[in-house]
Amino acid sequence: MADAYKKAGVDIDAGNRLVKAISPLAKATRRAGATADLGGFGGLFDLKAAGYDDPLLVSGTDGVGTKLMLAFQTGRHDTVGIDLVAMCVNDVLAQGAEPLFFLDYFACGKLDEGVAASVIGGVAEGCRRAGAALIGGETAEMPGMYDDGHYDLAGFCVGAVDRDKVLPNTDAMVEGDVMIGLPSSGPHSNGFSLIRKIVAGQGLNWEDKSPFSDGTLADAFMAPTAIYVKELLPLCKAGSIKGLAHITGGGLTENVPRALPDDLAPSYDDKNLELPPLFDWLRSAGELSIEDIRLTFNAGIGMVIIVAQDVADSILDSLPEGRVIGTLVKK
Known part of the structure; x- marks a missing residue:
């Protein structure tokens, strides 16, 4: 048989x-x-x-x-x-x-x-x-x-x-709460249908030298998705975090609101959301708007953490790669 x-x-x-x-x-x-x-x-x-x-x-x-x-x-x-x-x-x-x-x-x-x-x-x-x-x-x-x-x-x-x-703790969220972004390692695992179209449109192959970084395009785009468990789980267990948003398909535009109550919205500090070179190259080569980048890709932010103002500095001390990317405001 x-x-x-x-x-x-x-x-x-x-x-x-x-x-x-x-x-x-x-x-x-x-x-x-x-x-x-x-x-x-x-x-x-x-x-x-x-x-x-x-x-x-x-x-x-x-x-x-x-x-x-x-x-x-x-x-x-x-x-x-x-x-x-x-x-x-x-x-x-x-x-x-x-x-x-x-x-x-x-x-x-x-x-x-x-x-x-x-x-x-x-x-x-x-x-x-x-x-x-x-x-x-x-x-x-x-x-x-x-x-x-x-x-x-x-x-x-x-x-x-x-x-x-259990997160998100939307009952505890108030206007002025701080959003901290943790960097992504690249596009992670989202937007690759568009990425492949942009790379092909530029006449490039994956083993060609990257125009925005050391190494090849494959080195840059095959970088594995960052895993945030070991950095964030202790903070979750300590009750220091009000909410988390994993930035996947739908980007910042669609994923952050999923972690918020109906009466609050994210307000971003654009100077702290400057695009990393990979995403800036995609924007330019694909003739994309910032809105397109933030909807299709993670735009360099893989996880968003929502915390109270009075603990934001201590959270940042424990997460040296994190940066404030905005606050919560009333809709």
Whole structure:
């Protein structure tokens, strides 16, 4: 039967070898509450062992989008797994929750064990950065569904937060509260359909020298999404933060209002939102307005933190890369 299935395009042995290859990577993400052993029908997690007495669970799922096309075109597969984890754990963090465990889904037409191991190695690295356990996943080989050399990725994260620490705390927000921005590492995993169009329109290839930074365009645009858990989780647990906005699709324009009450709006200090060179090049090369940049991309800000005026300075002391980007005002 295995030979018959292999002739149909599905190599069960290759899948088994991949599981053995990635098992040590999963075990390296072990944390309290998880053993990180692979191979069962489901992944187990002991919430009590993780130190929670009255928690709420927070879940998030996402993918990497057309940034995967850069991986296919450049042969760089070791960072998109980090992107996958980051997009999920940063969303969970925005609710004040600690990411506990992660599961991935890798689908392809024909399994390339080396590529898959590189991708899932990135997933494990993202989990390590986030403090989450990689407790399971699925590798699907589906002949005819994907072009040669192509694959798709999806991920799922579960976190926990004590009931009285759920974010955003919109009841506590008032006019004058301060917005602090943490820098992104680039476009993260959003806007790549437009990015690919702009790069192609300039007649450039991904391995060409970058016109705005050292290295190649691939170096700049394949930089993995920043993970903010280790910087911000202690502040969330201490109750120092009123709200968080993860700046993904929809940019600053659409994501910050999601963390605010209906009667308040963000007012930005434009001089502290100067575009980093990558985004300034996209604006110029793509003939985009600032409004386009702030709606399509993160514009250099990956996470926005909302805090009271009287704690803003102490928060900035603990986050040396952060900067005030504006305040909350009455609508």
